[in-house]
Amino acid sequence: MSHHILEIDRLRHVYPDGTEALREVSIRIVHGESVAVIGANGAGKSTLLAHLNGHLLPTSGTVRVGHLPVGRDTLAEIRRTVGMVFHDPDDQLFMPTVYEDVAFGPMNLGLSGEDLERCVKDALRQVDALHLAGKPPYHLSAGEKRRVAIATVLSMSPDILVMDEPGNGLDPYARRQLINLLKDFKHSKIVTSHDLDLVLDLCERTVVLSGGEVRADGPTREIFQDEALLKECRLEKPLSMQGCPICGP
Amino acid sequence: MASISAALLDLKRLDQLASGTTFLHRLDARAKVLATLVFIVCVVSFDRYQISPLIPFLIFPAFLIAVGELPTRYLLGKVALVAPFAIAVGICNPYFDRQLLLQLGALRVTGGWLSFASIVLRTGLTVGAVFTLTALTGFPAICRALQRLGMPRPFALQLMFLYRYLFVLAEEGGRAAKARELRCFGRKGSGLKSYASLLGHLLLRTWQRAERMHMSMLARGFSGTFPEQVKARLRFADVAFLSIWVFLCIALRLSNVTHSVGALFTGLLP
Numbered sequence: 001m002s003h004h005i006l007e008i009d010r011l012r013h014v015y016p017d018g019t020e021a022l023r024e025v026s027i028r029i030v031h032g033e034s035v036a037v038i039g040a041n042g043a044g045k046s047t048l049l050a051h052l053n054g055h056l057l058p059t060s061g062t063v064r065v066g067h068l069p070v071g072r073d074t075l076a077e078i079r080r081t082v083g084m085v086f087h088d089p090d091d092q093l094f095m096p097t098v099y100e101d102v103a104f105g106p107m108n109l110g111l112s113g114e115d116l117e118r119c120v121k122d123a124l125r126q127v128d129a130l131h132l133a134g135k136p137p138y139h140l141s142a143g144e145k146r147r148v149a150i151a152t153v154l155s156m157s158p159d160i161l162v163m164d165e166p167g168n169g170l171d172p173y174a175r176r177q178l179i180n181l182l183k184d185f186k187h188s189k190i191v192t193s194h195d196l197d198l199v200l201d202l203c204e205r206t207v208v209l210s211g212g213e214v215r216a217d218g219p220t221r222e223i224f225q226d227e228a229l230l231k232e233c234r235l236e237k238p239l240s241m242q243g244c245p246i247c248g249p
Numbered sequence: 250m251a252s253i254s255a256a257l258l259d260l261k262r263l264d265q266l267a268s269g270t271t272f273l274h275r276l277d278a279r280a281k282v283l284a285t286l287v288f289i290v291c292v293v294s295f296d297r298y299q300i301s302p303l304i305p306f307l308i309f310p311a312f313l314i315a316v317g318e319l320p321t322r323y324l325l326g327k328v329a330l331v332a333p334f335a336i337a338v339g340i341c342n343p344y345f346d347r348q349l350l351l352q353l354g355a356l357r358v359t360g361g362w363l364s365f366a367s368i369v370l371r372t373g374l375t376v377g378a379v380f381t382l383t384a385l386t387g388f389p390a391i392c393r394a395l396q397r398l399g400m401p402r403p404f405a406l407q408l409m410f411l412y413r414y415l416f417v418l419a420e421e422g423g424r425a426a427k428a429r430e431l432r433c434f435g436r437k438g439s440g441l442k443s444y445a446s447l448l449g450h451l452l453l454r455t456w457q458r459a460e461r462m463h464m465s466m467l468a469r470g471f472s473g474t475f476p477e478q479v480k481a482r483l484r485f486a487d488v489a490f491l492s493i494w495v496f497l498c499i500a501l502r503l504s505n506v507t508h509s510v511g512a513l514f515t516g517l518l519p
Contacts, residue, residue: 090417108470156469
């Protein structure tokens with residue numbers, strides 16, 4: 001079975017303080033799909049993402065990546081397969097230089113010498129950041145940081161890319177650059193975002209979470225046209241679908 | 250908090266200087282670290298009343314600044330920042346130590362003034378050398394060099410993380426302090442109490458960030474130890490640089506060049 005398939009089956013998660021963050025969540029994502037997980041603050045998006053590479057383990061239910069269930073004994077393989085790009089790039093870029101940061105994952109996987117160098121350079125080239133290799137991460141702009149954070153994950157050749165708010169804090173140019181970059185990736189992608197226009201551009205399928213439950217799962221455009229559903233889940237139509245406020249729809 | 254932001258920008262400049270391409274920048278960090286250590290040990294090992302033998306040691310930072318094409322004024326500014334500490338340490342010496350050591354006409358120089366000058370000069374030399382080393386090498390490279398020279402690995406990693414997140418923490422702290430200030434309207438606010446709470450929040454935020462960082466490290470296969478990088482060997486230029494400076498520092502320590510030069514000139518005079 002391909003590693004690119006992700007199956008979440010009746011996933012439930014209860015935090016130690018008793019908060020039930022996810023209730024019976026079931027999603028199946030197949031090879032090459034680009035799926036957005038959207039929802040209001042506190043809907044359970046981050047908790048869901050944390051289950052995809054084993055940072056959190058289910059209270060009940062299962063998460064499977066390909067043929068592997070996510071569990072303590074499969075963490076190493078799961079984490080190579082599912083690349084996680086964090087919400088804040090400063091959490092992800094902790095090494096003294098961009099090069100070392102991108103090399104961190106492959107080195108942990110045992111790469112060295114020319115193989116390592118090729119892998120790091122390929123990843124940086126993919127995000128158009130090869131020229132930043134020698135720079136310390138705190139000298140980068142927000143857009144550069146985001147691209148480098150993606151490279152740190154790409155260098156491990158993941159099958160599935162998981163991104164938490166990838167467009168957050170980017171200026172319009174950097175945001176567009178990121179969207180174009182992500183469109184070109186052939187990986188299965190799971191994206192959480194409050195930027196619904198970015199979702200519209202990037203993901204053909206959308207899952208709406210509300211109160212820890214899946215409220216809707218379907219083609220992005222259809223979901224964004226369901227105004228009642230969006231309102232109920234404390235969401236709004238993306239601006240590009242709202243029509244012009246002066247000339248009307 | 251503006252001063253913190255300015256200090257951060259200054260640190261970033263130090264980093265940018267380290268990305269230079271001169272002969273000194275390209276030397277192995279270990280050679281530069283060891284040479285600086287020997288320099289510092291030699292400088293601080295002088296007797297407290299000695300000043301003249303310290304002066305030739307200026308050649309070390311001067312050489313590094315000139316050949317490394319570093320901005321002299323900027324580095325002098327950095328040293329000046331530390332000067333008040335040295336002055337605070339030595340300022341009582343003239344008061345306690347009134348033993349007359351030198352009389353130049355009406356000018357009476359006591360032991361206290363000499364030791365005070367010696368402290369300030371030694372601080373200038375050692376701090377200047379360390380800033381110059383950082384500007385030529387970069388803080389992370391110095392940490393790695395120290396680790397390869399025997400410093401415990403966890404300590405080196407702590408230092409590197411400290412340096413990396415210093416920028417993030419200071420920016421967060423700066424924002425929080427600015428937010429506090431904007432709602433104080435020029436008054437004290439709740440004074441120290443509000444700062445205590447602000448610091449508490451910063452600590453908690455740092456804690457949360459550390460957890461997220463650890464998550465991101467685990468997500469990239471971290472298993473408790475940092476993978477070793479390929480270790481570069483010392484080249485001829487590194488060994489030559491180190492040997493020359495170690496030899497020169499020890500020679501300057503063992504012989505008072507200033508005194509010899511002075512004696513030479515006074516000997517020539519009729």
